[in-house]
Amino acid sequence: MIFPLLRGLMWFHRAPFTWLLVALNVAVFAWTFPAYRTADAAIENILDDDSFIETNGLLFAASVDRGREPTSVRELAERSLEGSEDARMLLGHLALRRADFMKSMMKHAVVDGFGDVVMIDRWKESASKLLRIQNVHPSYRLGLSVGRTAPWRWLTYQVTHSGLMHLFWNMIFLLLFGTFVEHSRGSLAAGMTTWLGGIGGAVAYTALSGLSASPLVGASAAVSALIALSASNTSRRLPFVYWLLPFRGYYGVAWLPAWVLIPAFVLPDLSGWLSAQPGLSAVAYTAHIGGAVVGFAMSRVFRERPEAFVELAQGATGAAASTSRFAA
Amino acid sequence: MVLGNPFEQSSREKAERSAQGEGAALPFDRLAAHVADLVLLVPIMALAMAPFRRAVMEARLLDNSFDSDWALLQGFIVACAVGVVWETFFVAMWGASPGRAIFGLRVVDIWTGTKPRIFHAFLRGLTWWGSVLVLGAPFFGVYGNLKRRPLHDRVADTEVRSRNTRRQSAPPQLTELAFGSLFTTGAVFFASLVISSQVVVLKNHAKMADAKDQPRLCVAVSNAVEKWETHDAKPSRISVALALSAAGSVDSRCLEVEADYALWNDHGRLLGYLAKGLIHYGQDADESDQYFAKVCDLEPDSDSCRIVGWYRELSEKMEETVEGDSGEWVATVTIDSSVSGDSVDALEKIARTLVPSGGRGGRVASTTPEWMRLLVLRDLFVHKGDPRLILQLTESAAKHEAIGAKLVEYRARALWRLDRKQEAKAAVYSSVDALPRRQRAVISSWLCSRELYESTPGDSCGTDVRRACGLMENSADEESGDFAMPSFLVASLRTAECRMDSGRGTVNALNALAKHAEDPSGRELFESVKMLRTRDHAKGLKKLRELAATENADEDLFVTEANIRLVEEMAKRPTTDRDATLELMQLRERWFTASRARRYADWGRALFGALLKREEWSKATEVGVLLGGEYDSDRNLQGRIAVAAWKAGKMKLAGELIDSIEKSRFPASLEVETAESQPDLQLLERIRKSGRKP
Secondary structure, eight states, X not given: OEEEOTTSOOOTTTOHXXXXXXXXXXXXXXXXXHHHHHHHHHHHHHHTOHHHHHHHHHHHHHHSOGGGSOHHHHHHHHHHHTTOHHHHHHHXXXXXXXXXXXXXXXXXXXXXXXXXXXXXXHHHHHHXXXXXXXXXXXXXXXXXBTTBOOTTHHHHGGGOOSSHHXXXXXXXXXXXXXXXXXXXXXXXXXXXXXXXXXXXXXXHHHHHTOOOSSOBOSSHHHHHHHHHHHHOOTTOEEEEXXXXXXXXXXXXXXXXXXXXXXXXXXXXXXXXXXXXXXXXXXXXXXXXXXXXXXXXXXXXXXXXXXHHHHHHHHHHHHHHTTSTTSOO | OOOOOTTOHHHXXXXXXXXXXXXXXXXXXXXXXXXXXXXXXXXXXXHHHHHHHHHHHHHHHTTOHHXXXXXXXXXXXXXXXXXXXXXXXXXXXXXXXXXHHHTTEEEEETTTSSOOOHHHHHHHHHHXXXXXXXXXXXXXXXXXXXXXXXXXXHHHTEEEEEXXXXXXXXXXXXXXXXXXXXXXXXXXXXXXXXXHHHHHHHHHHHHHHHHTTSOSSOHHHHHHHXXXXXXXXXXXXXXXXXXXXXXXXXXXXXXXXXXXXXXHTTSOHHHHHHHHHHHHTTTOHHHHHHHHHHHHHHOTTSHHHHHHHHHHHHHHHHHHHHHHOOSOHHHHHHHHHHHHHHHHHHHHHHHHTTSTTOOTTOOOGGGSOHHHHHHHHHHHHHTTOOHHHHHHHHHHSOOOHHHHHHHHHHHHHHHHHTTOHHHHHHHHHHHGGGSOHHHHHHHHHHHHHHHHHHSOTXXXXXXXXXXXXXXXXXXXXXXXTGGGOHHHHHHHHHHHHHHHHTTSOOHHHHHHHHTTOOSHHHHHHHHHHHHHTSSOHHHHHHHXXXXXXXXXXXXXXXXXHHHHHHHHHHHHSOTTOHHHHHHHHHHHHHHHHSTTGGGOHHHHHHHHHHHHHTTOHHHHHHXXXXXXXXXXXXXXXXXXXXXXXXXXXXXXXXXXXXXXXXXXXXXXXXXXXXXSOOOOHHHHHHHHHOOSOO
């Protein structure tokens, strides 16, 4: 296990922008939480109905253009129509994320054309209820999804989160790398990298994965941009806390090249994207990658302040000195 | 394997001199160096494995464990290859991987003291990852010699040295010996473990690969469609599924799969909706009604709409029954009778159009869809429709293998109801050998039960019983679970008792049967019967009473049997025994309040006989009237009911019963067992003509 120490969290006077950004994220979450909880419970209630999901899967299987779908979806569609409940459930959940699938099914006259009309009528009731709930759900109101791409959403999606844990981990990383970037390159660098990283992430997500019916929310792309910016100076060494074995001498703090952050934090997004099934992953890997690209680009614009690293070394040497074998 | 030249001792000494100050690295330093390497190596491995991880996810989505495991194996091989390249590259270029460099370790050639050549580095990396595959057992070789050289170092003629003089050590000689032996044994053990587990996995995969090609739709329907012979073209899957469902050959899940297939693939939407309606029928009235409505929306003049009309009418009446149930047994039974009566008339009307001799509206049997004939047949059977119609329908039905057993059963049961018992037995005995084993067990246990319960008094263990129950015992297969069928166990229990009564069996036979009773009520029944037949008669009776009084056990055959046995026990007692009479009255009330009293005809029949014996004419008549519907062709029973009604002063009822018996021809003889007399034809004639109380 290895983790960048970066002198821990710097307080408000050292990184005001980062702290304000964290406060904004927390405020938005607190403001939207009651609506979020109510709407989420209502959605959950509808999605708990297996019959709705099954019909959703069957409708998707019967209407999808199989030639344009990956093998797994083609196979699932075939199985759904041949009675496999598991395939219907899987496809039903997948279809919920498909751009405009439900809306187009609601609009088009499926009645008396094919399928089980009794099931479809019941599905329509639940689907229209689901669409109504989505209109008031904070993640749909502030996030980016198909048909919801107004310019302001490219910013608001970055400060909206889909749950407490999502917010918690994003804020931890934002504080860790945001304060470091702000300290080493200035508030403007941190601000530009964060917001442009978020926008770049959304652009990459739209281009590589395509917007889905499920909204894109979270500060992950911005955090990726900050990590990439922190790792961009290949000649720079940064303090990392490590824990290799549970014996004295095998854990402590070490100064390692900044690029170690790339395999540790950026590369997993790339492999995550390449290994994920299209449309099925809950993590927007491509948004992270887009954010990282913006972060690397920002390193050309905002240069490091060498004195910041002197301060960093002074602050961290105490811990680093405990492991004599590592040269600073 | 690369073997060093043993004669080049001088080279080796030179190498050792060049490594002045360096010594064997500590095992933990080496381990920590590998862990540090993994921080960088794992993300790279994950990237190389990405396409395979995607394939694994896809295979898991499709529940295809074979493809999933295969992709996983490929990914693992690629990950190992990345590891080998990592080792080879860093060791050949710098003599140390990043992790080793951090800990001041380096890999050296034992002959030259410098970094190994690329081939040696490759060989070392390959062996290192091979050791990982056998759960790392060979790594314990670091404790097995003074130079701390495990298998991969020996293969590549290398050793790992530490520059840090404070972190060098060779193992003590005793440790060297112990670990040397241990690691060799461990390596062999783990290698054999891994290989044997892989063989099992591969065998399972071969089976899975075969299973992949199995059809996904209902297999029973697929098989039947292949063999279905009809006068027209190949039948649709849904029509065959409906026929099989009506014959009880497939369950509702299978029918639902086929109905969905028909609806969503447009392969017979009409029958698809009908099937869905039938699946929900009796469970969700609204849903079934919606599906039935779709049937008639699509084709108002179709056969499907006709049969749907009957189902909808029946379900409306059943709703009325529920609403009209006042809790009084008479009200419940009367309404129940009216539901069956009217509705069965409507069903019989449909049925008459399906048989060749149906008169006006009748049509050639071959044009009737098989599914419809079987549905009507099933419903006629369930709702106690005219057994003559049932017979005609079974005769005109096509004899498909998948439904043949059910047709035999319908035919035998219809004949039995028509009091043509010899023909019913002939139907069973002549076709039983051709039936599937399970069906053979079912129909023979039915025949055995009929013989046991409806045999003439005093001959309850006669030749007919022995023959029918012998057939049942020969047909049932213990391993297939036939012995656990409640109908089999109850009939076998009585058969075993017959043997015991004739001195050909012991109580051990009951013990052997009791082992197959899966329900607690079944085990209790066996226990109480054993007690009744031993010295613990009172205890057995008490246990029987407890079982008989079990609530909400309307469907439990064992509880019904307990009630029948209680009635039989009370009937054995002298007519002057007031307690027995009182208990019989309680049993009668229980029979009335059982929600499906008419189904428990054997229970009612036993009650009727016991009450008649006690000259409780009025009470016996009430039981008899309810039984009448079940045994409308049993002239013997009808005659006894008429006598009871006459004795109870219900002249009109007695007269009506006699008239109905006359309509179906007077029996040659009547055996009515009463305490007073043996009524005969003359007595019945007197009843018919008399308007006075006896």
